Amino acid sequence: MLDYNVRKSNIYVLIVIISSLLLKYFIAPQMAGLNLSLQFLLVFPEILLFLVSAIIYFLITKEPILPTLRLKKIPFKTILIAVGIGICSQPIAILLSLLSQLIFPNNVTQLLKMMNEIPFIYKLIIIAGVPALCEEIFARGVALKGYDDVHIVKASLMNGLIFGIMHLNGQQFLYAFVLGTLFAYMVRVTGSIFTSMIAHFTVNGIQVSMAEIAVKVSELSVKFGETSGQQVPQMGELGLNSLPLNTILLAIISYSMLACLGGGGIYLLLRSLKKTHSFNEKGINETKKVKVFDRYMIILLILFIISIAADLILG
Template sequence: MNQTKQTNLFALIFFVFFIMSGQLLYLIPIMQEIPYAWFSSIVQVIYFTVPIMGYFIWTKKNPKEVFRLSPLGWKNLLLIIVFGFAIQPLMRFLSFFTSMFFPNVALEYAETLEGASFVSTLLTMAILPAFLEELSLRGVFLSGYRRLGTWKAIFCTALLFGLLHMNPQQFPYAFFAGLFFCFLVERTGSIWASIIPHFIINATNVIVIFLPVAEEVAAMESPGNAVLLLYTGVSAFLSLPLLGLILYGFLKINPKPYTPKYEPKERFLSLPIFCVFGLFIIFGILPYLDYLF
C-alpha cells in the first residue's frame, strides 16, 4: 500500500471515529453530568488523539517529522500573527454568506456554552481546536499526502479540513482557511505556522463573546442581510492588500516549499476517500437540506 492510499484509509477511519466518538461518550452516565464545555473538551481530546496514536503505531513514522515542530523564527512569527488577524474579514464574509442559506453551526455551538467560564470556553473553542486539528490535518494528513506533490497535498488536506466540519455552512471558509494554513506550513516547515493563526482566529471569536458590550450588541436590531453582506464584503476586500503583503513576505523569507517532490506521483481519489465524501453527504449535507426549501 503506497503512502497516499495509507493516508486515505486513515482518513476514513479518522472520520468514522470523529462521527461516533462524541455520541458514544455521551452514553457514559458520568459524561452527562459534567458541564458541556468540559464534556466537549474531553471529546475533542479523545477523537483526535486516539486515531493519531493509532496512526503512529500502524505506520511506525517519526512524530517529529510528521508534526514538523520546528521553531518559526521571529520574522515568520510576526507575519503569522498579523496573518491571523488579517484573514478574519475574508472568513467572516464567507461565513455570513453561507449562513444566509444554512444555520451558523459555530454560533449555535457557542450558544450551548453559555454560562461557561472564559477559560473553559477558550479551551474548548480555541486552544484545543488549534492544536488538535492542526496536528491532525497540517501534521498527519499534509505529511501523508506529500507524494501527491506540494500543491495537490495542500488542496487535498484543505478539502478534508472542510469536510471534517461536517456541515455546509462551515465548509467553504474552513476549506479556504485550510489552503492558507497548509501553505504557511509548507513554506516555513513548521506546524506552528498554522497553530498560531488558527488559535488567533478562534480566540478572537471567544473574546468577542465575552466583551462587556456583547449582550447589548446581540439585543440590538440586526441590519438586513443585504447590508451585512455588503459590510462583510467590503471589509474582506479591504483586507486583501494586507494579505497580499503578508504572502509576499512569506515568499521572500521562505523562497522554497519545505516538502520535497516525490516520483512517481500517486493518486488521491480512492475508495476510502469516496466513503469520506459519502459520510459528509449523509451527516453533513442531508440534515441541512430542509433549510434550502
Template sequence: MTETRRTNRFALLFFIYFMMTSVALAMVPAIRELSDSAYMLLAQLICFLPPMAFYFFSTRKDVKQTLRLKPLGWKNVLIIISFAVSIQPVMSLLSYLMSLFFPNPVEQSIEGIQQSGLIVSMLSVAVIPALLEEVFSRGILLSGYQFLGRWKAAFASALLFGLLHMNPQQLPYAFVVGFIFCFLVARTDSLFAGILPHMIINGTTVVSIFTEGAGTGPVELEQSVILVTLLLMALLSIPWLALLLYIFLKINPPKAELQLMDETGNLYAERFITPSIVVIFLLYAAFGLFPYLST
C-alpha cells in the same frame, strides 16, 4: 499500498471513529451534564488523541519529522500573527454568505460558551482545536499526501479538514484557511505556522462572544447592510494580505519538492481519489449535508 492510499484509509478510519465516538459521548448522561465548552474539550481529546496515537504506533513514523516540529523564527511569528488577524474579514464574509443557506453552529452555541467561562471556552474553542486539528490535517495528512505534489497535497488536506467539520456552513471558509495553513506550513516547514493562526482566529471568536455578552446585545441590521459591510472590509483587507504574503515569500523561499520517477522514467504521481475518499464523501453527504437539506 501507496502512501496516499494508506493516508486515505487512515482518514476514513479517523472519520468513522470521530463520528461514532461523538455520538457515543452524547449518549452518556454524566458527560451531557457538562457545560458546552467542557463537553467540547473532553470530546476533542477523546475523538482526536487515540486515532492519532494509533497512526504513529502502526506506521512507526518519526513524530518530529511527520509533524514538522520546528521553530518558526520571530519574523514568521510576526507575519503570521498579522496575517491571522487580517484574514478574518474574508472569513467572516464567507461564513455570512453560507449562513444565508445553512445555520451557523457558532451562533447556536454562543450562550453555552458564555456560560462556560472565558478560560474553559478559550481552551475548548481555540487552544485544543488548534493543536489537535493541525496535528491531524497539516501534520499527518499533509505529510501523508507528499507524493501528490505540493499543491494537490494542500488541496487534499484542506478538503478533508473542511469535511471534518461535518457542516456545510463551515466547509467553504474551513477549506480556504486550511489551504492557506498548508501553504504556510510547507514554506516554513513548521507545524506551528498552522497552529498559531488557527489559535488566533478561534481565540478572536471567543473574545468577540464574551465582548458581545458584556454589552447591551447585538444590533439587528438588514442582511444587505451586513453583506455590504463585510464585503467592503474583505476588499480593504486584500492589499494588506498581499503585502504580508509578499514579505512571507521573501523570508521563506520555496523548498525543493520531493520528486520520484516511475519505472518508465516519468514523474511519479499518486491519485487522491480512492474508494476511501469516496466513502468519506458519502459519509459527509449523509451526516453532514443531508440533515440540513431535509429540514
C-alpha cells in the same frame, strides 16, 4: 499513479471521520444524558478523535513523530506573519460563514450562547487553544504528511477539503476549507506546523474575544441606562450570524470589501513568509503524477454529503 503515502493518509482520515460520525450520531446523544459539563463535552471529542487517533497512528505505523508533525522551530518574524495572516483571515472567514448561513443553520451561534457563563479564559482554551493543537496535529500533521510528494497547491487544496469535511457541518465547511488550504500552504512553505497552530489560534481567539467584548459593551450599556428595559444579549446571540436576512445581506456586502483587503494582506504576508524561508514554488514540481482522489477520499465525500443532508432533513 496511486501513491502509498497518500493512500495511507486518506485511510487514516477516513477512519477518523467515520469515528466522528459515530460519535456525533450515536455516542454524543447518550453522553448528553450523563450530566457532564459542557467543557468536557467540547474538549473530549477533540482529544479523542484527533490527538488520541494520532498517537494510535504513530504506534501502528512506527512513523517518526517529529518529521511527520513538522515540529520545527520558527523565527519570531514567522510568528508575527502567522498572527498577521490569522487577523487578515478574519473578514474572509466571516464572509464565508454568512454565505453558508443562507443555506445551513449556524450551530456555532447556539454553542456560544451555551458557553456564556463560562469564564473567558476557559472559552479561549476550549475554542481556540484545544482546536489549534488537536485539529492541527490531525490535519496539518498526519494528514498533510502523506501529501509530501504532491505539489504544494494540490496538497493544500486537498488538505483544505479534509479540514472542511472534518467539521461535519455545512455552515462551517466553506470557511474551514479556505482556512485549511491556507494553513496547509503555510506549513509546506515553512516546514513547521507551528505556523498553522498560531494562525488557527489567532482566528478562533479573535472570534471569542469579539463576542466577549460585545457582551461586556452591552452590559455596560444597560448599566448606564442606554438600553434601559432591554435584555442583555448573550454571547451566542451577538454577531452577524444571528441577524435578519436583509441585515445579513448588507453584512455580506460590507464583509466582501473587508475580505478583499484581508486577501491582499494575506498575499503580501505569504510573499514575506516565502522570502523568510527561501521558498520558491516555481522550482517545486511533482516527481510523479500522484492520484489524490482515491476510493477512500470518494467514500469520505459520500459520507459527508449524507451527513449534511441528514442534518438538513432532521433540522
